[in-house]
Amino acid sequence: MLWFVVSFLFCASSFAKEHSILDQNQLNEVMNELKLLRKEVEENRHELKAVKLELEESKRHRTCQCEPNSAGTKPESEINELRSADIIGTNPVSDPSKIRRIIPPSEPHASHDGPIAFYAYMSAPMTTIGGNHALTFNVIKSNSGLGLHPTTGVFAVPKSGFYVFTWTIRVPENSYHGVELVVNGQAIGALYQHSGSGGDDMSSTIAIVHANEGEDVFLRTKMDYNQGVIYSNDYGRTSFAGWKLV
Template sequence: MIPFGLAIAFVFSVGLYAKEYSISNLNPLSDVIDELKSLRQEVEENRKQILKQENELKTVKQELEEMKRHCQCGPNPDIEKSETGKNEVYSKTEKNINHIGGESRIKRIIPHTGQDGPVAFYAYMSTSMSNVGGHHTLLFDVIKTNAGNGFHSTSGVFMAPRSGFYVFTWTIRVYNTGQHSVELVVNGQGVGALYEHSGPGEDDMSSTTAVVYVNEGEDVFLRTKMDFNQGVIDTSVHGYSSFAGWKLN
């Protein structure tokens, strides 16, 4: 039989050992928890990067589809034949891109306005007008440009096909003591005017420009003012009385 004192000492020693063993095992467990947290953070960061790359890939796909719709150009078998074929295809593609929204030469002053193309017109008088009274709408019967089909030569009225800022410019030529004041009318309101006069035997012409916002469907035209109307509004191959305009945006 084990003595009572010895048994008590044994139990105390076992308890102390168990306590030290449990404490010593807490450190590895804490390390595992920290490592799991670190792994979770890495997983979350990777997930964010994947989502970001997916969004970028979607954007690139959309841009490619947009370029395909505008370019309307497909693969050319000549590309694989020679370097000359490659250059020809590249040249054709560049021309297609440059011509989106109108001719490349006029894009500098008539910006692209969307899928419907630019809006621009230019017309001039083919014959001179005499005995012009006040509030007389001027007619420009020779149309040279009418992108968007907004200008009507029979009435002299431009009807805006889309809303936006427009540039309008007009030139009036007078002869031999003639004088005329011509105003730009937008939706029934005068928004700009030009006055031109000439001395005896003289032939003069003047131009002016206005930039205004026009709503879709509103009328724009030129008319004489009630006063300062005398003589002929002249026009000829040496100098046309004309009316032009184009949409900025």
């Protein structure tokens, strides 16, 4: 009887040990398979990333070849629009430091033999305007000769001769402003616009002057008679224009 018990215990121990070894071997096989799968995933990830980069590079190459005028010279009208976007964003009030000055700086311009003309307007109202305040116009629609500077509002005369300058000022209710044309530091021509309660008004004027090459021409408010806003929107633009006669 004792022999039978000892034999049974020995067999049971051997069976448990054998199954334990079997389970450990199966676990090792599973772990090895997982390692192989993980390695394949990592390799495929690098390949997919390389394919993605190749597709993006190919797409950029096709875009550069297909886009018109991508490396050529931009037309003058597009240059004017791009330069005007640098003035003060789209709102002349957004950066007062670029507006509030008495005599804006000028830039030298090369002599120009073609037609000379410009037209620009404000895209939004200007507020807190005092005396001797130079006006800027952030939307330049035409600028043949590139005389009008987009950031200062100054027209640097490209070539000596007689010029026509015209400007339009719009003011809302209970506002009034006197705006004068300055040529080479001298006030030549002025406009006064006053709007009472219940509406807004706008007025235009014109001046024909002789200006020499390199002289500065710009608009500024007069020292007195200034109150409220200078208005400008789609229904009425505050604007500045000029062209060379002869």
